[in-house]
Amino acid sequence: MVSEVEKSIKVLSERYRGRLRLSNCYDYDNQGNKIPFLEFAGACCPICGRDHYCMINAKGTRVICTKVPNDGKRRLNGWVYEINGEKPIAFNEKVAAKQRPKTNQQAPAQTIDMLYRIVLSMRPLSAKHRQDLLDRGLSAERIDNYAGHPGFGSFLTDSTYWKKKQYHDMQLGFNKAENDEVVFKSRWNYLFQHLNLAEDSWKGVPGFYLKESQIRTYNKQGEKVVSKGAAPYFGNKTEGLMVPYYNEKNQMVGFQVRVDHIGTQVKVLRYPDKKYWVEIEADGDTNEYTVRVSGPGFDPEEGTVIEQGHFNDGEEITVNFEMGLQKVTFEIKKGGKYFWISSANKKEGASWTTPVQVAYNPKITQLEADDPVLKRYIEKPKAVWLTEGGLKALVAADNLAKNFSEEELNVYGRDVLAVAGVSSYRKFFDKLKALHVSSVTTAYDMDFKNNPQVKENYKSLIRELLKQGYKVRIAYWSKEKGLDDALVNKSEFRFKDIK
Ligand SMILES: [Zn+2]
Structure with missing residues (x-):
């Protein structure tokens, strides 16, 4: 059966010549019905002509263009355009609502962190990925131990483990009972039982969902039988280095995968x-x-x-x-270099919003959520660095002390916050409050001037920081692109106070 969303994707991909995909954002029609937004991913935005960054609703009647400004409303980081003159797509919200997979509300950070610690123990870092991290300038201490758990992991899917004949690493399997019935088994059920955790601990944890599968077997009479089942599963098809995102309590609240090969x-x-x-x-x-x-x-x-x-x-x-x-x-x-491990559109998946990376200085990274020292540190007024990219923030925080004196660190900051993409800069503000930040050093990639969209977002960030009363300074360095490389190479830094 073709879903309502698939129907509109088909019509709109033909209309705008290329791929579109379902986003996590919604539009509302005049009756207040939820209409999903589709992201341009190869198909071209009718307003700016670019094939990424903009969105169109599933009825094909409204576009959010992130490039071309107009005098109208701003929404979801872009400008709203009503597409008149194009035939609206018959998108039946009532049918779509029924087809939408049931998802779970995001679990508390404590639960997510606990489950992610188990995930990391099951997906240890490969030698290759470990070397990559060392080459990037991350210390072995940080790679191997972060708040009492391994700092990173390497994600492979069941189908890869199957091909490699590493069956014991697979998440899903099946058993044949006496009566020929096939029982689907997930390693998670087994683990939760042995760790004395509730059977449904995974519900609401981003990345976890109920994976449906089927298997063909033969019964005692030698007849072919198809059995269907479902069991909890973690992760999507993207394989690579797992980069955790932390909240201010050093709890893991999200994973990105850095792909081994760019598609x-x-x-x-x-x-x-x-x-x-x-x-x-x-x-x-x-x-x-x-x-x-x-x-x-x-x-x-x-x-x-x-x-x-x-x-x-x-x-x-x-x-x-x-x-x-x-x-x-x-x-x-x-294709992209980083992908979130999300289950927002999967059966029994977790709804979520992408987190901000809180990368503390080495001493603080060793503290666990309930440590009173961490609590006091959070409450202390402080300066932080702001950049873009979760892994970059972790590498940068690990290398700040090699570049600056104690006095300089007091002024510029010892910790680094990062959003996953420049357009999400608004997410910084809640974190700045939570961390009692009074002064910020912004450190976006040095090529920001060449990308109009990045430049525009950077300007908006600085404007908003000043408006909210933060002390703002911009960091500049010579040739390296990102803050992490600049710190690892001990580049010459300059700072400019903004008023
Ligand atoms: Zn556009």
Whole structure:
């Protein structure tokens, strides 16, 4: 059965030529019905033409463009546009509400932290990821111990463990009972039982959901039987380094996965004559591409490589062959580097909002949530650094003391807060209050000037900080892009007080 959301995605992907995906945000129609917003993810925003960052509601009647300002309302970090003249999509909210998977309210931070500690113990850091972190400038102490648990992990899915024949690492399995009935088993049920935790401890913890699966077996009579079942599962399909996000109590409240290999999406804009078959391969890590052609005059088995080159993200490339009589035009887009482990759209998943990273200085990272020293530290008025990127914040906080004296740290801050993306800067404000911050040092990537959207968000952040009475100073450094690299390389820092 095609869901209401899938129906609109199909129509709108054709209308705006490319991919759209369901977001966690909602629009409301005149009757107050909840209409989900879809994110442009390859399809192009009708207002600004970009293929990412903007959203359209599932009826196709309203766009939130994050680039082109208008005099109207601002919502969800963009400007609202009513799309008149386009045919609205028959989106039935009543049907959609029924189809929406039941999700659970987010569990308390204490529960999330406890479950995430178990997750990390089951998904230990690989040697490769450990070396990556050391190379980035994180100390071995911080990698191996953060508030009494391993600092990081490496996430693999069940299907990878299956291929590697590491069955004991899989989350789901099944048993066949005497009466031929198949019982689905989750390692989580087993763990919770042995740790004396409630069977449904996972409910409301971001990343956990009820995974439905089916398996084909044979009964005693030798007949094929399909059995269906469901059991708790953690994580999505993205594999890689697990980066925890902490709250001010050193409790883990979210995980991002940094992918090992950046994915690519090739979109062919113009094909050659039908008798040729074109295959384009792209490597998201090296930005190299290969074009192969098969058909008359070319290697029929493997195809013949007619071009190899270097691409820029989203650049249009045309390759000629057959003495220029044939050509293929395509563009290659790179996927993201970081993905949240979320279960917001899954059955029995957890609703949530993305957290802010609180990366304390090394001494404080060792304290657990109920430690009175941590409590006193939170209440002390302080200066903090603000940046973007959770892992960057952890590396930066670990390296501040190598660059600045005690007196300088008192002024600039010893701890680093980070939002996952520059557009979420509003999330800083609650944390600044919770941490009794009086003065901030902003330290966004040095290339912020080249990206108009980043620049705009940065300006808004600073404006709002000043308005709320914070002392603001901007940190500058020479050549490195991010604060973490600048600190690790002991770059020359300059500070500018903003008034
Ligand atoms: Zn737009």
